[in-house]
Amino acid sequence: MDHTSTDRTPASTGARSFFKHPAFVVLLAVVAVLATWYGNRLLVVLLPENNLPVRYFAVEKGGEWSYHYKHSVQQTPVDEYFRVNGVDDMTMTHTTYESLGVGLPYDPSEGTFTSLKKDGKFDLEMNRPYKYLKFRTAVQAMPKIIHKDVTYDLCPLYGQGTLVEVKVMKRYQYWLLSLTK
Structure with a gap:
């Protein structure tokens, strides 16, 4: 051919x-x-200062997580519960604590107050919106973030006095954040 x-x-x-x-x-x-x-899935991201390792966990819209710590004045445990609504959008739904006193909510204008007599605790249902949360770790407070059955013990992870920002973002935003660090 x-x-x-x-x-x-x-x-x-x-x-x-x-x-x-x-x-x-x-x-x-x-x-x-x-x-x-996969890239549009929601994550709750723990962003510590000083380029320490970032931790995160996946959540669905409407998913919940909690922040557990020992109150600095009352020296009793406090649990604050958050619902994820979307990117930069969380709501504190309620807080549970064992004693009344300085720095603990009690006023009816802050939400629906309930005494949990069988547990010896108080619960305040509320609807406080947050774009993000920031707090410093302290061994005295023993702060922990709990999601389902996983506990992130913040002091062993980040050390004493580290500023930690907690925010909700999409997985692709986390990927982009990781590339810039």
């Missing part, structure tokens, strides 16, 4: 596909859809 005499115009040979196998196109589409879905 003489290749110099063969007409190679598209009209005579047909269009040439960039993708020789249609399954490859389907695979690329599936990977793109999964990457988009």
